[in-house]
Amino acid sequence: MTFVMNDVKISPDTKSLLFEKHVEYISNYGKDKNEYEYHMTEFLRMSGIYWGVTALDLMGELDKIDRDTVVEFVKKCQCPVSGGIAACDGHDPHILYTLSAVQILCIYDCLSEIDTDAVVRYVGNLQQPDGSFFGDKWGEVDTRFSFCAVATLAILNKLDTIDLPKAVDFVMSCSNPDGGFGSKPNAESHAGLVYCCVGFLSITNQLHRLECDKLAWWLCERQLPSGGLNGRPEKLPDVCYSWWVLASLTIMGRLHWISAEKLQQFILSCQDNETGGFSDRTGNLPDIFHTLFGLGALSLLGSDQLKKVNPTFCMPEYVIQKFNFQKRLKITMFLGT
Numbered sequence: 404m405t406f407v408m409n410d411v412k413i414s415p416d417t418k419s420l421l422f423e424k425h426v427e428y429i430s431n432y433g434k435d436k437n438e439y440e441y442h443m444t445e446f447l448r449m450s451g452i453y454w455g456v457t458a459l460d461l462m463g464e465l466d467k468i469d470r471d472t473v474v475e476f477v478k479k480c481q482c483p484v485s486g487g488i489a490a491c492d493g494h495d496p497h498i499l500y501t502l503s504a505v506q507i508l509c510i511y512d513c514l515s516e517i518d519t520d521a522v523v524r525y526v527g528n529l530q531q532p533d534g535s536f537f538g539d540k541w542g543e544v545d546t547r548f549s550f551c552a553v554a555t556l557a558i559l560n561k562l563d564t565i566d567l568p569k570a571v572d573f574v575m576s577c578s579n580p581d582g583g584f585g586s587k588p589n590a591e592s593h594a595g596l597v598y599c600c601v602g603f604l605s606i607t608n609q610l611h612r613l614e615c616d617k618l619a620w621w622l623c624e625r626q627l628p629s630g631g632l633n634g635r636p637e638k639l640p641d642v643c644y645s646w647w648v649l650a651s652l653t654i655m656g657r658l659h660w661i662s663a664e665k666l667q668q669f670i671l672s673c674q675d676n677e678t679g680g681f682s683d684r685t686g687n688l689p690d691i692f693h694t695l696f697g698l699g700a701l702s703l704l705g706s707d708q709l710k711k712v713n714p715t716f717c718m719p720e721y722v723i724q725k726f727n728f729q730k731r732l733k734i735t736m737f738l739g740t
């Protein structure tokens with residue numbers, strides 16, 4: 404029997420991090436309003452800004468973006484009726500962009516610039532009787548939204564405003580016999596959703612519910628001969644899975660289960676030598692999403708050129724320490740059980 408494995412050949416040329424080029428690439432993000440890409444990515448702008456702000460902060464270059472412009476942008480995107488936050492002024496609010504906005508303001512230490520009580524109400528109203536969360540008023544359910552809900556509320560210190568036991572039961576109902584998690588019950592395991600569920604269980608202090616060895620083994624099987632990681636069996640590797648897989652392994656204390664050296668080579672091969680930034684795979688065009696997740700993974704691997712990143716929140720660890728989220732969370736969960 405022959406097995407076909409989807410993989411790529413990587414160029415071994417780039418061995419170091421093109422630090423200055425990445426700083427330039429990220430600080431130019433969204434500056435040229437005449438670019439086709441600027442308009443095509445309007446629907447995810449709030450997350451784009453979170454990816455850029457986080458990446459620059461990890462590089463110690465946060466002052467390369469104008470803080471006041473970013474904060475003004477975020478404030479304009481809060482819906483005065485629902486309290487949720489949109490990707491862009493004039494768009495519908497969504498829990499994905501609500502989390503990104505809260506992460507940005509938390510990094511800038513100015514959460515009081517928005518109506519945080521309204522954000523908490525928005526998130527709470529999205530919870531359903533089975534514990535799951537809608538992404539917005541249109542009613543899609545996905546474990547990504549469960550993660551966004553608890554991450555947002557944890558940052559705002561308001562986890563006690565939702566039905567946590569039911570939220571946990573829903574996420575656990577999305578686990579599969581292979582140890583992984585999907586977007587809803589009986590959906591295929593996917594590394595992105597594994598991150599959401601492991602992050603969710605970490606925030607809610609329920610990591611003991613995981614079959615860690617089985618799940619970590621499934622995650623290790625994502626590593627291909629090129630060193631890159633895919634999101635599910637038979638798929639091509641992609642730099643973003645370096646984050647989703649590695650962060651999940653880190654939370655479970657099993658980062659050493661994959662080859663860090665080969666993964667690092669793969670990630671570095673996805674840098675654009677001319678413009679800076681990272682692409683999904685060697686030779687493709689870079690974008691801000693893959694740039695954050697490439698840098699985030701290198702930080703998890705211990706790069707001494709980057710600040711330490713928190714594997715659960717994907718924010719600089721110093722920010723998490725400053726607000727002491729995880730300690731506060733343990734207290735909330737202890738009192739709540």
Ligand code: GRG
Pocket residue numbers: 499547550551593594595596598599633634635638639641647716717
């Ligand atoms: C704060 C870091 C952070 C995240 C917020 C939105 C979110 C929470 C996480 C996203 C997780 C993720 C990437 C989920 C993947 C969803 C999915 C099923 C993607 C399938 O995409 P394909 O089919 O990709 O294009 P593959 O690689 O499977 O071919």
